[in-house]
Amino acid sequence: MSSVSPIGKLARLVVYGSLAACLILPKPAAADDAEAILKAMSDYLAAQKTMSFTYQSAVEAVTPDFEKLQFVSSGTASLSRPDKLRVTRTGGFADVDVSFDGSTLTVHGKNLDAYASIEAKGSVDELLDRLIGAGMEAPGADLLAANAFNLLMTDVTSAKHVSSAYVGGVECEYLTFRTPEIDWQIWIQSGDKPIPRRYVITSKHVGQAPQYTLEISDFKTGSEVANASYKIEIPANAKKVDLSELQSLDELPAPTQPGEVK
Numbered sequence: 001m002s003s004v005s006p007i008g009k010l011a012r013l014v015v016y017g018s019l020a021a022c023l024i025l026p027k028p029a030a031a032d033d034a035e036a037i038l039k040a041m042s043d044y045l046a047a048q049k050t051m052s053f054t055y056q057s058a059v060e061a062v063t064p065d066f067e068k069l070q071f072v073s074s075g076t077a078s079l080s081r082p083d084k085l086r087v088t089r090t091g092g093f094a095d096v097d098v099s100f101d102g103s104t105l106t107v108h109g110k111n112l113d114a115y116a117s118i119e120a121k122g123s124v125d126e127l128l129d130r131l132i133g134a135g136m137e138a139p140g141a142d143l144l145a146a147n148a149f150n151l152l153m154t155d156v157t158s159a160k161h162v163s164s165a166y167v168g169g170v171e172c173e174y175l176t177f178r179t180p181e182i183d184w185q186i187w188i189q190s191g192d193k194p195i196p197r198r199y200v201i202t203s204k205h206v207g208q209a210p211q212y213t214l215e216i217s218d219f220k221t222g223s224e225v226a227n228a229s230y231k232i233e234i235p236a237n238a239k240k241v242d243l244s245e246l247q248s249l250d251e252l253p254a255p256t257q258p259g260e261v262k
Helices: 006-023 034-047 124-133 148-152
Strands: 050-062 068-080 084-091 095-100 104-109 114-119 158-167 170-178 182-189 196-203 211-221
Touching: 034 148, 034 158, 034 170, 034 182, 084 124, 170 196
Parallel strands: none
Antiparallel strands: 050 068, 050 211, 068 084, 084 095, 095 104, 104 114, 158 170, 170 182, 182 196, 196 211
């Protein structure tokens, strides 16, 4: 009976492993049409007068000992163009309900028994612009804007249609984009409903390149959307505070910043 040395066995495993990897590689894109697919997604979302979905998000942070941690939240979003938006988010450090009804923005920190309400007349797009200008941009919020394509393509230096892929059992087109500060990836549902299913942002100039991940499911539009309320019922014992005081509503424990945990 012939025997195979440990080195020979290792070499055989490497060859077989390489062959297996080749067999399961995703189907390559026929053409580098990443921008066209992203534009189709943006146009499709902008054309929807109403939409709703559930989501799960995860933000990574790195400790001084270079341990990477991931903080996960989940929630819901409802949008009625041009001027109504409601988003909830529940995680280990916050339980937040945010509503905009075209005239008032209300933020209820359930875990803090506190809320803030400010006048904010205008459209959802104008509200998103104001929040970005105030440094309160939420990753993924640009997907809701009517001009999502322009916002997403800001500072993009490279765009690739990598392959087809599956997210939650749904066939998608896998796209990657690069900017000087971040790299981001998006998985867009194939076919006549180009819905974003997964969105990943990588901070490439931060140690260990922490990521923000957003996964969308149960996406509905038009008559499929249940009647959503855009008015938050604030408990009588909740304290009204200035919006700047609601510092504990982040997905990370204060005073943590993405990329660093103290």
